[in-house]
Amino acid sequence: MAKTPEQSDFTSIQRRIKAAIYGKQPARLLPFVGNEQQALPKGLRFAANDYLALVDDTGRIIRDDKRGAIQPSTANILNNINIPLDSWLKVTLEFKHLFTGPVGTLQDVSRYCQRLGMKRVAKASSCRHWHH
Incomplete structure (x- = not known):
């Protein structure tokens, strides 16, 4: 397992971070479009900052050398996409x-x-x- 999201080869988070450095949207990945309650164009139904927080919180749970938990504010992403926390962790692991x-x-x-x-x-x- 990679020590940081930037080092996680062949992942969408790595592609998003590299593209963000240049202010670009990574090719072949849907853009973040924000709140699912709004009538928005096709894309991921949450903000990029929320996605990064979810990745960080998840990594802190999975890695033995880190301490952490899914924060209530981050859990809203999972609620928005109808994935229970226990399912998210099982699928991730x-x-x-x-x-x-x-x-x-x-x-x-x-x-x-x-x-x-x-x-x-x-x-x-x-x-x-x-x-x-």
């Missing part, structure tokens, strides 16, 4: 075992697989279980 490919709601992953011409949705049961 066991991600490689739970998913092998795209991750999201079954509907989103099915659409993604269809666009790629795939005939089967891998780990559909995980999508149903973790994205309720």
Whole structure:
């Protein structure tokens, strides 16, 4: 496991940090669009600062050499995207075992697989279980 988000190779957080240094939106990642209650364009339904706080809080829980917890203000992100805290932590800790490919709601992953011409949705049961 990487010591910092900047060192976490092949992750969206690393790509976002590198792009932010140059004031750019990383290619092939949805932008942050803010509060889900508003009628906003397609994108992630929370602010970049909230995302960074969630990554930081999660890292502090996972790493043995750090102390931390998901702060109430950060937990709002999980509430906004309908992921219970215990599910978030389990998915984060066991991600490689739970998913092998795209991750999201079954509907989103099915659409993604269809666009790629795939005939089967891998780990559909995980999508149903973790994205309720």
